[in-house]
Amino acid sequence: MDQTTSDAAIVAGGMTGTELLQHVDRDGAVQQTMAAAVSRSGFLKTALFGAGALFAALNVPGAIAASNDSPNDTAILNYLLTLERVQAAFFGEAERVAAISGRELQAAKIIGAVERAHVAALLERLGAKAIASPSFDFLGTTEDPEAFIKTAVAFEDLGSVSIAGVLPDIQAPAIRTIVASVHTPEARHAGWIRTLAGVDPAPNAIEGVNTQAETLKLVNGTGFIVSEPLTTATLSPSFTG
Amino acid sequence: MADTASRSARAETGMQRRSEFIGGAAIGAAAAAGVVAIGIPAFADSASEGDVAVLNALLLVERVLAAYHRQAADTAIASGDLQTYLDRAATHDERHVDELVAALGSDAEAEPTIGFDDTLFASPQAIATAAGDLKDIAIAGYNGHAGSLSAAGIALTSRLVAIDSRHAGWIRTLAGVELVAPQPTDPGIDAREVRSRLHDLGVRIGG
Numbered sequence: 134m135d136q137t138t139s140d141a142a143i144v145a146g147g148m149t150g151t152e153l154l155q156h157v158d159r160d161g162a163v164q165q166t167m168a169a170a171v172s173r174s175g176f177l178k179t180a181l182f183g184a185g186a187l188f189a190a191l192n193v194p195g196a197i198a199a200s201n202d203s204p205n206d207t208a209i210l211n212y213l214l215t216l217e218r219v220q221a222a223f224f225g226e227a228e229r230v231a232a233i234s235g236r237e238l239q240a241a242k243i244i245g246a247v248e249r250a251h252v253a254a255l256l257e258r259l260g261a262k263a264i265a266s267p268s269f270d271f272l273g274t275t276e277d278p279e280a281f282i283k284t285a286v287a288f289e290d291l292g293s294v295s296i297a298g299v300l301p302d303i304q305a306p307a308i309r310t311i312v313a314s315v316h317t318p319e320a321r322h323a324g325w326i327r328t329l330a331g332v333d334p335a336p337n338a339i340e341g342v343n344t345q346a347e348t349l350k351l352v353n354g355t356g357f358i359v360s361e362p363l364t365t366a367t368l369s370p371s372f373t374g
Numbered sequence: 375m376a377d378t379a380s381r382s383a384r385a386e387t388g389m390q391r392r393s394e395f396i397g398g399a400a401i402g403a404a405a406a407a408g409v410v411a412i413g414i415p416a417f418a419d420s421a422s423e424g425d426v427a428v429l430n431a432l433l434l435v436e437r438v439l440a441a442y443h444r445q446a447a448d449t450a451i452a453s454g455d456l457q458t459y460l461d462r463a464a465t466h467d468e469r470h471v472d473e474l475v476a477a478l479g480s481d482a483e484a485e486p487t488i489g490f491d492d493t494l495f496a497s498p499q500a501i502a503t504a505a506g507d508l509k510d511i512a513i514a515g516y517n518g519h520a521g522s523l524s525a526a527g528i529a530l531t532s533r534l535v536a537i538d539s540r541h542a543g544w545i546r547t548l549a550g551v552e553l554v555a556p557q558p559t560d561p562g563i564d565a566r567e568v569r570s571r572l573h574d575l576g577v578r579i580g581g
Contacts, residue, residue, distance in 0.1 A: 243556050250558035287395050293536050301529040306521035309528065313520030313535075314559040317513050320536040321555035324543025334544035335462060338469035340536035355395045 202262075206308045209299050211264045212345050213312065214255040216295055218266050219352060220288050221248035227275040227285075236329055237282060244289070244322050251315055258311070270359045282330045289326050291348060292319035298342040425527040426481045428519040431565040432531060433474040433482060435512045438577055439538070440467035441488045442508055446501045455548050456498055463505065463541050470534045477530055491576030502549040504575065509542035511563075511571045518562030 202210070224245030227233060233241060256263050274280040296316040303309040320340070327334040343351075352358065443464035446452065452460055475482045494504040516535035520528060539560075546554045563571070572579065 239552075240554070243553060247556070247558045254558070284395075291395075293539075297532045297536055300520075300532045301525040310517070310521035310562065311559075313517050313528070313532065314561055316532060317517060317535055317539040317560040318555055318558060320539030321543040321546075321560075324540035325547050325554045326543075327540075328544050328547040334547075335466065335537055335540040338466040338537060339473070340533040340540075342533065351395050 201305075202258075202308065203304050206303055206305050207259065207262050209303055209312075210255055210259055210308070211262070212299065212349075213296065213315075214252065214259065214263060215267075216292060216348065216352070217248055217251040217255060219269060219357060220292060221245060221252050222269040223271055223275065223284065223288055223357075224248055226269075226271060227281055230275045232276045233278050233281050237278065240322075240326055240329060241281075241285070244285075244326070247318055247322070254311075254315075267358045268360070269357050271357055272355075282326070285326045286323070286330050286332055289319060289323040291343070291351065293323050294341045294343045295345075295348040297340050298344055298348070422524045422527065424522065425524050426478060427565075428523055429474055429478050429527065429531075430481070430483045431568065432516060432519070432534075433471065433478065434486070434579070435515050435568060435572075436467055436470040436474060436534070437485055438488055438572060438579070439508055439512055440464060440471055442490060442494070442577075443467055443505065445490065446495060446505065449495050449501075451495060452498050452501055456502060459541075459545055459548060460501070460505070463545075466537055466541070470537070473530065473534065477527075487578075487580035489578040489580070491578070494576050499549070502545055506542060506545045506549060506551070507575055508572075508577075509538050509545065510560075511568060511575070512538045513542060513560050514563040514571075515565070515568040516562070517560050518564050518567075520562060 224241045225248075227241040228238070228245050231238065271284070274284045293316065296312060296319060300309060300312060300316065303312060324334040443460050447457065447460035447464050493500060495501060513535055516531055516538070519531070523531060543555055569579070
């Protein structure tokens with residue numbers, strides 16, 4: 134992983150973007166589990182659109198363009214990768230546990246598929262520069278309908294305000310275009326899941342923004358990111374890699 | 375036994391932390407600090423030359439949204455949740471217009487006459503469908519310019535289009551659409567395509 138002086142452009146809370154991501158994986162036990170998770174879930178078969186289709190739609194030849202990404206933009210994409218991974222894992226686990234039903238389950242299926250497509254697209258774009266995936270333990274929130282919907286609202290709100298927070302920092306117009314096109318589905322999801330939850334879908338006229346430090350602090354504070362798979366859930370599967 | 379106790383303790387800590395997460399993520403830390411309540415600072419009269427055309431194109435879209443939602447809200451056709459949506463969308467869209475006008479300053483174009491085909495107000499379902507379609511066009515219009523705006527420009531527009539996107543998810547859910555937001559991306563379109571799609575929907579824009 135590159136750690137250059139260019140990272141200083143995204144310094145937040147006294148840490149560079151790279152350092153912040155390392156902080157999330159604070160135990161230093163980050164595992165290369167995403168590839169296995171991909172294989173397990175077969176998500177490329179179930180996602181409504183795969184990463185290839187996503188980039189084809191954007192006319193961005195991922196592998197070629199990615200080699201020219203600046204360290205600044207690479208760090209931001211890795212930050213977004215972490216965010217998308219935790220969202221994808223949460224909704225994927227909720228779908229598999231199936232403690233929810235009806236419109237909530239349908240939303241989990243669709244949102245999960247979209248988040249997995251985002252993860253796949255970011256992985257394709259980042260290539261060898263992609264950081265490793267941590268493991269996740271959602272501490273039972275996927276097993277209880279009320280806990281699920283509250284957490285789902287928080288995740289989709291977080292996705293929107295976090296992406297809005299980094300868009301101005303992205304240097305390459307092509308990357309900014311990609312991220313903007315991923316941002317609005319996150320905000321659509323926020324409006325959708327909030328409506329299902331009976332929570333005001335759009336309380337403000339202007340979206341809030343989170344810095345990377347603010348978002349990573351929130352995610353890290355949940356306890357959802359773990360150094361190794363645990364088995365706290367009573368329903369199967371008990372963890373998401 | 376020890377493992378069970380450890381997991382229970384961790385879950386309890388996680389529950390406490392999730393409360394902060396659920397509350398803190400909802401509107402963004404900046405919003406919680408009051409930034410949103412006072413608008414977007416330090417952008418008015420600073421639009422770069424390259425941003426002016428883009429922001430004026432987006433201003434037109436927001437004016438269309440505001441006009442439609444306000445007119446629909448005043449028709450007395452809607453009620454309940456749909457009426458709540460229309461009132462809120464109109465208020466937010468009008469705020470977006472204000473923000474864009476402030477950003478453009480003296481470069482803001484005059485508001486054209488904006489009208490709509492009667493079919494767009496024919497029934498609650500027609501209103502909900504048109505409202506969702508208008509939001510889709512607006513989102514595509516915003517995203518079509520994401521790569522060409524300055525950093526200050528995207529800092530403004532990303533915070534407006536996110537709300538339009540929330541509205542899209544909201545109205546589609548109210549309308550009972552099965553697949554509310556199934557696409558992983560919202561591809562952008564240029565200003566000419568925006569006008570074309572608005573026209574095809576039944577929006578009439580005069581000089």
